[in-house]
Amino acid sequence: MKQAPGAPGRGASPAREHHPEGEREHDKAADPAAHSAAADRLLLVEGRRQWRRTTALFLCATASSGAALALPAALGRTLDLLLADADAGGWLALCAALTCALVALDAADTVLTGTLNSRTTARLRSRLTGHLLALGPARAGRFTHGDLVTRCTGNAAHAGTGPATAASALAALVTPLGGLVALALLDWRLAAVFLAGTPLLALLLRAFSRTSTDCVTRYQEAQARIAGRLVEALGGARTLAAGGIVERERARVLGPLPSLSAQGHRTWQVQGRATAQAAVLVPLLQVAVIAVGGVLLSSGALSVGGLVASARYAVLAAGVGTLVGQLNGLVRGRTAARRLAEVLEVPGISHGHLTLPEPPPPVRRARPAPQGRLELRGVCASYDGRAVLRGVDLTVPAGATVAVVGRSGSGKSLLAALAGRLAEPEAGSVLLDGTDLALLERTELRRAVGFAFERPVLFGGTVADAVAAGLPPDTGRPRSRVREAARAACADSFVRTLPRGYDTPCAEAPLSGGEVQRLGLARAFAHGGRLLVLDDATSSLDTVTELKVSQALWGEAARSRTRLVVAHRASSAARAELTAWLEDGRIRALAPHAELWHVPDYRALFGSGPARSQDG
Numbered sequence: 001m002k003q004a005p006g007a008p009g010r011g012a013s014p015a016r017e018h019h020p021e022g023e024r025e026h027d028k029a030a031d032p033a034a035h036s037a038a039a040d041r042l043l044l045v046e047g048r049r050q051w052r053r054t055t056a057l058f059l060c061a062t063a064s065s066g067a068a069l070a071l072p073a074a075l076g077r078t079l080d081l082l083l084a085d086a087d088a089g090g091w092l093a094l095c096a097a098l099t100c101a102l103v104a105l106d107a108a109d110t111v112l113t114g115t116l117n118s119r120t121t122a123r124l125r126s127r128l129t130g131h132l133l134a135l136g137p138a139r140a141g142r143f144t145h146g147d148l149v150t151r152c153t154g155n156a157a158h159a160g161t162g163p164a165t166a167a168s169a170l171a172a173l174v175t176p177l178g179g180l181v182a183l184a185l186l187d188w189r190l191a192a193v194f195l196a197g198t199p200l201l202a203l204l205l206r207a208f209s210r211t212s213t214d215c216v217t218r219y220q221e222a223q224a225r226i227a228g229r230l231v232e233a234l235g236g237a238r239t240l241a242a243g244g245i246v247e248r249e250r251a252r253v254l255g256p257l258p259s260l261s262a263q264g265h266r267t268w269q270v271q272g273r274a275t276a277q278a279a280v281l282v283p284l285l286q287v288a289v290i291a292v293g294g295v296l297l298s299s300g301a302l303s304v305g306g307l308v309a310s311a312r313y314a315v316l317a318a319g320v321g322t323l324v325g326q327l328n329g330l331v332r333g334r335t336a337a338r339r340l341a342e343v344l345e346v347p348g349i350s351h352g353h354l355t356l357p358e359p360p361p362p363v364r365r366a367r368p369a370p371q372g373r374l375e376l377r378g379v380c381a382s383y384d385g386r387a388v389l390r391g392v393d394l395t396v397p398a399g400a401t402v403a404v405v406g407r408s409g410s411g412k413s414l415l416a417a418l419a420g421r422l423a424e425p426e427a428g429s430v431l432l433d434g435t436d437l438a439l440l441e442r443t444e445l446r447r448a449v450g451f452a453f454e455r456p457v458l459f460g461g462t463v464a465d466a467v468a469a470g471l472p473p474d475t476g477r478p479r480s481r482v483r484e485a486a487r488a489a490c491a492d493s494f495v496r497t498l499p500r501g502y503d504t505p506c507a508e509a510p511l512s513g514g515e516v517q518r519l520g521l522a523r524a525f526a527h528g529g530r531l532l533v534l535d536d537a538t539s540s541l542d543t544v545t546e547l548k549v550s551q552a553l554w555g556e557a558a559r560s561r562t563r564l565v566v567a568h569r570a571s572s573a574a575r576a577e578l579t580a581w582l583e584d585g586r587i588r589a590l591a592p593h594a595e596l597w598h599v600p601d602y603r604a605l606f607g608s609g610p611a612r613s614q615d616g
Contacts, residue, residue, distance in 0.1 A: 038338070038341035038345050039334055039335075039337035042124075042159075042337050042341050043159070043162040043163060043166070043333070043334070043337050046123060046160075047162075047163035047166065049123065050116055050163060053112055053115060053119070054163050056112055057109065057116060057164060057168065058167040058170060060109050060171075061105075061109055061171030062171040063101075064101075064102060064105040064171075065171055065172070067101045067102050068175060068316065069174075069178040069179065069182060069313075070098055071098045071099070071102070072182070072308070072312035072313055073182065073309055074095045075095055075308060076309035077305055078092055078095055078305070079304060079305040079308055080303050080304060080305035083304060083305075117161050120159075120160040120161075121156055121157050121161075124156045124159055125153075128152055128343060129152060132148065142346070143343065144228035144231070144232070145232075146228030146229065146230055147224040147228045149227055150220075150223055150224045151339050151340060151343060154336075155220065155336040155339045155340060156336070156340060158336035159336040159339075161332070161333045162330070162333035165326060165329040165333055166333075169326040169329075169330055176316065176317045177317075178316070179313040179316035179317030179318075180194060180195070180317045182313045182316075183289065183310060183313050183314065186302065186309065186313070187296055187301060187302060187306075187310075189292055190289055190292055190293060190296075190314075193285075193288045194285055194314060194317055194318075197284065197288070197318075207274075211270045212267065212270050212271070212328060212331045213334075213335060215267040215270055216267065216331055217335050218259070219263035219264055219267060220339060222256040222257075222259040222260040222263060225255075226257065226260065229253040229255070233249050233252075233253050271328060281318075285314060285318050286311065286314045286315060286318065289311065289313075289314040290307070290310070290311050293307045293311070294307065371433050371562075372531050372561055373396065373397060373398040373432070373434070373562070374396040374419060374432055374531055374562055375394070375431040375432075376392050376393060376395075376415070376428065376430055377393060377429050377430075377431070378391050378392070378427060378429075379393075379427070379429070379430060380392075380427040380428055381411070381418060381424075381425050381426055382426060383414055387585065388409075388411040388414050389414060389418075389425075389585050390585035391427075391428070391586060392582075392586060393587065396562055396564060397562070398562055399561070399562055400562060400563075400577050400578060401562075401563040401576045401577050401578070402563070402564055402576060402577070402578045402580055402590075403565045403566075403572060403576035403578070403580070403593070404416065404566050404567065404579075404582060405567050405580070405581055405602075406583060410583060410585075412535075412566045413535050413536075413566060416533050416535045416566050417535075419533050419564050420445075420449040420451055420533050421440075421445060432448060432449070432530065433530070447528075447529060448529050448530050449531045449532075449533065450528065450533070452520050452521050452524035452532070452534045454517070454535060455513075455516075456519065458506045458516065458519060458520075461505060462502065462504060462505055463502050463503070463504050463506060463509055463519065464479065464502035464503060467482045467486060467519060467522045467523050467526055468481075468482050468523075468526060469523060470523065470527055471526060479502075482502065482526055484525075484526075485522040485523070485525035485526035486502075486518075486519075488521075488522070489518045489519070489521035489525055491515065491522045494515055495519075521534075528561070529561060530561055531563075531564065532562070532564070533564045533565075534564070534566065535566045536566050536567075536568055563576075570593070570597075573593045573606075574593045578591065578592060579592065579593045581596060
């Protein structure tokens, strides 16, 4: 295993070998009701954080509903006065004022909705991103990269509309309820006729909500599957082109497209059916109310203005179109929030039916004298549900260099990840200078342990920022420290040839794989710390450069830190003071490379001896 947990190994096809569909099965077994409750809590918390805007939007929408309800009564009264040749100037002014208020409130509603949606979406994306970074690669690895991109972008945007839609939906209820009350105030018989059809309206809205939720859920899941497969395909674009399997991979990526199309059409059909049913039911209710109003008018129990007002109130009371739109927005927002909650509610590392508890909360304690003694005591860990490390006991003396070797899949990268708490052990403990890593604060842990990987990713605007990434803010002379680290990693020479040297933007720097790897080493050197973990971090270097880097890594200047090196070359193991030989999930031997070289099985790890096997 050359990659940290959750990353595909070198040479893996774009479609993961152990998951042909590129999907994770953990979430399918999760409790949907629990995630729905978590989604409701998430939206409630975000609504409370933006309570001023949410309250303002609710009040604005409620005021708009109130103005809409007052306008028919004012128009009816104005009409009665005009028919009676009475002075209606005041009522005409009131109608004009209500109309202007509706326009102003609608504009304010639009502004408040937009700002509330954008702020909530930004908070959800920040919260989700921060949670993923805090989980680490092992826990976040249960979701595919494309799926996470979909959740952080489209799903977060839909969920971000939740508080605004909920506030508007609550305010929208004022309109039909107010219309019904207004009908009752005009004449109780008008309200009774309308109430006779409300059970059908309630059934229509209930059926729409249920079916729409299922459609939206399936649509978003299909969307996430396509995104996950696309990201996998892009990561292996060269392999696809070289193997001539572009068309086959295109078909695999677009495999969920028919399901996506079916659910999209189904969503529109559901909404169209609800609208059509409402288009039949609402006019019938309006005709019934107007018919009763006409009878009341002929008997003198209702005025002409009252009849006009009752017709308008019947429309407002049967405002199914508005409620359908609000329900549709709520369904989309809640369904998207549930997908965010699935990530935010991850409690630990899942391995089949086993869910590990969270590590104990960090405890502040005085840092021991910087030595770097690393101990693994009875450590057990799994990868993708398969037990890899079984009771590993290993002690790395302070200031020593230990190379970890073993066949492909023996758990070398998993052991390296455990050494710096990028992964959590299922059993046993990992100690640095006698302190369990689980008890160290995150900031203290990252200052104590530095990492360099086979395929590092450069973060930061410039090359200098990429090397300095992760340095504490109180680090003195950061630019000189960056250059010293780059020289130690044999990166200073090619960085100076870049268009703007260390100030060259990473996106504009034409770097080879070996140069990126050297910058990753420089970042680890600049980081310092008591323990330096190198996971095949020199694999892309040529022999001469590797020798120079090794001299800096294992020279006297580096004796103040302990080094744990995942090695795939005999030369790397030979330079280390001790070699830890992993086999069958345990440490088979811990001895100098020269002593182990006499064992045929050990030589076979590097392609030497009777049992030739390339360690991948």
